[in-house]
Amino acid sequence: MRIDVLTIFPDYLAPLDLSLVGKARRSGLLDLAVHDLRDWTADRHRTVDDTPFGGGAGMVMRPDVWGEALDAVLADDDAGQPAVLLVPGPGGEVLTQRTAEELAGARRLVIACGRYEGIDARVAEHYATRPGVEVREISIGDYVLNGGEVAALVVIEAVARLLPGVVGNPESLVEESHGAAGLLEYPVYTKPPEWRGHAVPEVLTSGHHGKVARWRRDRALERTAARRPDLLARLAPDALDPADRRV
Numbered sequence: 001m002r003i004d005v006l007t008i009f010p011d012y013l014a015p016l017d018l019s020l021v022g023k024a025r026r027s028g029l030l031d032l033a034v035h036d037l038r039d040w041t042a043d044r045h046r047t048v049d050d051t052p053f054g055g056g057a058g059m060v061m062r063p064d065v066w067g068e069a070l071d072a073v074l075a076d077d078d079a080g081q082p083a084v085l086l087v088p089g090p091g092g093e094v095l096t097q098r099t100a101e102e103l104a105g106a107r108r109l110v111i112a113c114g115r116y117e118g119i120d121a122r123v124a125e126h127y128a129t130r131p132g133v134e135v136r137e138i139s140i141g142d143y144v145l146n147g148g149e150v151a152a153l154v155v156i157e158a159v160a161r162l163l164p165g166v167v168g169n170p171e172s173l174v175e176e177s178h179g180a181a182g183l184l185e186y187p188v189y190t191k192p193p194e195w196r197g198h199a200v201p202e203v204l205t206s207g208h209h210g211k212v213a214r215w216r217r218d219r220a221l222e223r224t225a226a227r228r229p230d231l232l233a234r235l236a237p238d239a240l241d242p243a244d245r246r247v
């Protein structure tokens, strides 16, 4: 997968050189480039914003600069494959694991990180009409950030870890929260077997794999029912077996 990020703060994306995403980039599993939007400005002040039509506080990011940048980045495509243009914004579709799975199936993501009061609305309108480009405005939650960079980091991590070969043990993607099982994760424990008077549940040291699996399923169901009953409601009817009804 190829990901291009456009931002006026390239250093904000420095964490993408670290950990699993950094390793995926270095191993060639993920082709990721961060671009400074100001490289496509034409004035000596490298201006990317202007006052809003209709008045109001703050500044709006200029469509002409974004147009030059996105045209250049989208043109740089070896296979002419469809690209998903992601525009982080507080009014976008809220990112879920399902969204991440969809985006992980794309060949290419271009992430337009806005700042100020956002990007001129005509940019998204224009590229939505561009053949081979799907525009999606993405929110990472119902709170307001100062720009799209943090959202870009979240999206990239959630997507990259789903790419084949990025996570060491793909089985771990199944049992984690919001994973294939659609439940919250069960509680995990490691050594020592007792810590400050807190013992590890005995079943986990029993060596009985069937009982361990049942215990973990029960705890995942309990947690989901207690903290996120909405997730249970979304489960496919056949996702729960008779033994689950006990919880």
Ligand SMILES: N#Cc1ccccc1Cn1ccc2ccc(-c3cc(N)[nH]n3)cc21
Pocket: 088, 089, 090, 113, 114, 115, 116, 117, 118, 119, 138, 139, 140, 141, 142, 143, 144, 145, 146, 147, 148, 149, 151
């Ligand atoms: N747009 C806008 C806007 C509108 C009102 C107030 C502040 C901003 C700041 N802003 C500029 C770019 C940008 C990108 C993403 C978010 C964002 C995402 C989530 N999930 N929350 N906030 C905010 C962003």
